[in-house]
Amino acid sequence: MSATVFVPRDSAALAVGAEAVAGAIAAEAQRRGEPVRLVRNGSRGLLWLEPLVEVETAAGRTAYGAVAPEQVAGLFDAGFLVGGKHPSCLGLTEEIVYLKRQERVTFARCGVIDPIAVADYERLGGYAGLARAIDLTPEAIVAQLTESGLRGRGGAAFPTGVKWKTVLGATAAQKYVVCNADEGDSGTFADRMLMEGDPHALIEGMLIAGLAVGATQGYVYLRSEYPQAKRVLEEAIAAARAAGYLGADVGGTGRRFELELRMGASSYVCGEETALLESLEGRRGIVRAKPPLPALQGLFGKPTVINNVLSFAAVPTILARGAEFYRDFGVGRSRGTLAFQLAGNLKRGGLVEMAFGVTLRELLEDFGGGSASGRPLRAVQVGGPLGAYLPASRWDTPMDYEAFAALGAALGHGGIVAFDDTVDMSKMARYAMQFCAIESCGKCTPCRIGATRGVEVVDRIIAGVARTRQIALLRDLCDTMQNGSLCAMGSMTPYPVLSALDHFPEDFGSAARAKAA
């Protein structure tokens, strides 16, 4: 009987030496003549512990982390194959408080199974949502989505059921399902982790979308900065095809659904849905004016469901366990769970899936454990490069879409980037404008010109040139960008800029402080 050992091949584990650890375990097992079955799983999301090695024992899965290749011989000496004691031993994985306190719904299988193996996925409830969808009418599938309260997890939080209903109601010879896997926000990695750890959940969600709206072709648009996600998705798509889920006869129903992986080419704006569609069509990723909505005239002018990775990945659970099961998580109009991503200067960074309503402070302190540097935390950016910077006085806000909108902030894709007290917020405001200048698609003037002027104005504020006037000018410019831009790139870049100015005026010199007082 061979022992089963799990070593993740998620990017987060590979980037800190998981390949060498896996190699050392295989070599040591062979040298000692102890048979080991090595499974390359996804990540559990306890990222400060990567590479996190797990062993299947009689009591359950036992975790060791962070494991260095040099420790492997010692682990064998300590009898880790049967859960033996070792300084790196963390006990049973499921009992680790960081994981135990979470509400893993979409990420229930991530890090648990071999991401490619269809049988592993099915054993833990995978493809049960598709089986249910096959028995339902398209209208009934869409009704389940609507009742679940699921809203787009990419950041815009548009009700998924409404989007699907529009596509279902459109008449066309060809419809498409497109997955937005262009996860460009700094501080976010949940899409990547899901695609590398449980890619069949995405594939199944897209298949269900295809059945719901009558689409036969799907595309996953993946950013080129994610080479490992590309490898895993390619393998998983091939496995789903071999198992008869993808192709001309989905699950033996006689219905067709093909899925193709397409690579982006480093353009932040292509995370905006209409720019993404332009890119998929082979053009510059330039934002389209809406209407027409992509649901009616999307890819190649045809009705298109376009959703984020985590929106699709939530769908199988909703179908398999019912809309009520999903809707019972959360608060107010924010139903279900969100995958919060703890990033930047935190002791325990990682993925925390919880129902909406948890506070930012709980995430930063209880899960994150405070700053990695040991210095006090000062500012937290929520929702990616277009999200607001929040000071400690706002950290008790519950994490839900409406509560954040009321703060003049956005939850976005759930990324949380923490900074300690060494941060210079005028520099972060400048960076927000600079990033917008680098990534603007150039279609609309407020974004294209505004971002460049914004960098110049912030530079003058930092240099102390006519500070009061320049701050007034910056606010005026932000107003123009916010109200005059075609998409979120230009209209939301003012969020980090203005929040930095409003909450941290001391970093912008005395004139800003006087104004804010």
Added chain:
Amino acid sequence: MNPAVAPADAERMEQVRRAAQALKQQPGALLPILHSIQDKLGFIPAAAVPVIADELNLSRAEVHGVISYYHHFRTLPPGRHMVQICRAEACQAMGADALAAHAEKRLACAFHETRADGAVSLEPVYCLGLCAQSPALMIDGELHARVTCEKFDQLLSRTGAGA
């Protein structure tokens, strides 16, 4: 046309044409074709533009416009080693600016440039999805997280990118 096209260039253009012909039937084929060419050649030579335009029945301006729009596509050969350092917020929160300055000095190469001896190119990247383990970078396609200046120097000697 330049009458003295070197054989290496002719061979390259043949590869470009084959890549375009292999993929052009796909809907929205231009990006997959450009990826295929860059994966093979390391960059997309200017001479490839009319070949691709011809195969796809597009104008040269349209093809050039797409190549120049996306940061990923290069029109010059990259260095033998490629160092890509994340410059985004999460990495900044953990000292990526200091690491970036160290890298420029250590490699004797500025961002967006290839060192004169062709040994290394240095590029910024906006997020590798390793935001809980910042600062992060990629050397020759391999990811590294929690990179200090010391670890950076070790990685360079290990990969040969620092030579």
